[in-house]
Amino acid sequence: MRLRRKLRRPRNRKVAVGLVILVALVVIAIVGPVLVSALLGQSAERLHAGGPLEPPSGRHWLGTTTAGEDVLAQLVTGTRTSLLVGLTGGAISTTLAVLLGVISGYSTGKAGALLTAFVNIFLVIPGLPLLIIIASYTQGRGGWIMVALIIGLTSWPGGARVKRAQTLSLRNRDFVQAARYAGESKVRIVLLEVAPHLAPLIASTFLFAVVGSIAAEAGLNFIGAGNPNTVSWGTMLFWAQSQGALLSGAWWWFAPPGLCIALIGTAAGLINFGVDELSDPRLRARGQKTSRKAGRATAAIAEAS
């Protein structure tokens, strides 16, 4: 019953739309490559599957590249790579941000000050140049995991700073004081009194870290700092640009990966509308009531007209 309540359909329409887009992309990433090769007989790596730069047709739904590769097959395979990089990079970055932010915010004295200094130093190191330097050093070795790792390890400081600020404001609230008097241990106070109040922040940090990682991966590949032999949204854009797809009017090559990146950003933004409910039981209850009331109101209007 508890699980049912957690899995219920979100009431907020924006959140619902965002979730649908996200789930659709995840499903494509999981089954897309298999489906495309089974139904259409196409794979991302096969050269000369068709003629160069064919526009969309029944055989190549999204046309072909200059090397005659099937764009649809590349897109679904690229979705898998890009989402993997996004989720892994986002998870690494969010975990580091929460750990360092909450601990540096909650602990006082030398340890807290040291940790804060560490976060601040990382905060002023410009992320993108650092990312480019490390990525050009690894030169695409290690595949997508390496890319995700590099992105995750360089993108946490901003999030950590936000968590720290929020923890600082929470640590002196009365209920934290009261928990201390109630004999709670430090670890328990952090995990069960303070951290749940950070849930919306953590959720939105994660969402945007995922999008940020996907964009960073695309950016890296686009400027050629990635491994051009992997297939991802970024490498598709890289090849489309270097082969002059825009000049030859081959919109089917660069538009789909670009739209996909825009789509996942939109989905994250929409889902973010719902995260406030995570840490406020009152919002959950109120939401139920208002939607019921709204339902009744529409029924009444329908009856009257």
Place this chain on the structure above:
Amino acid sequence: MSSTEAILEAVAVTKRIPLHGRDRGRVVHALNGVDLTLRRGQILALVGESGSGKSTLARLLALGDLPTGGEIRFAGKPIRRADRRAHFGRVQMVLQDPFSSLNNLHRVRYILSRPLRNFGRTPAADLERRVLDLLERVNLTPADDFIDKYPHELSGGQRQRIAIARALAAEPAVLLGDEPVSMLDVSIRLDILNLLAELRNRDGLAMLYITHDIASARYFADEISVMYAGHIVETGPVEQVTQDPKHPYTKLLLAASPDPDRPTASSGSDDLDDLDEEDLAEPPNLLAEPTGCPFAHRCPHATPTCSTEAPPTHTFTTGHWTRCWLYP
């Protein structure tokens, strides 16, 4: 009255709070050599203006913070930092604002079961029954209706009862109330005070009742201590202090609070005739090193000695004393 056993004492407690930022290097003299004694089965009211150190003193008594000088004694033994956990089990605090002292993410069941587990080592099987007992002790009945509620589903008075129940869960010997009723509606203040008095009578709790409301202190407490700028200026049985205040600050404080029973409250009170309101509005400077009587700059009876030498303690009857140069 003072024959009753002392349970929690502050002995010559001093607290200095260092400032940060622009005022770095300066300190706030929050408490200056404060003595206070809580006795089993008795309620001590602590009154004084905002910033006089009432809450700081309560926090030190609860060991939420450590004194800079002096010591806190429980049953005659000084308490150190290492005893903190055990001290929390014996001395509990009820905070002022029930809207911020309960974590709104937890149900009543969780809030009350935590101290039961931490201090009482209550086995999991007994938890529910103990939580229901606690709810009944603070008159939240039927207890079954309240156990699964979130704080936002409760009124201010109900929330404060939960906060009191949480403090009682540790089975403390002392309850420290930092203005426990000031955030509540006037209509339910009396309920909460009666509840606290009942707990005192039944369980023999010692209580500290911090308040701005002298009328409720008189109704509720046995003894009263008056604080000014981190000093206790007068202590005594509540009737004696409110009917026959000795310290000029106590007189001023009583004159400022309406009480139909007190004849001296009228504006024609001879003692306060010569008060110039303009001069007296100035708050004490807590940043300066305390010398002499803290009230000297506002006192209508001030003499040059007052601002240079600390006034002696003068005892009138048993348990009623003040620190003032007026009483040699």
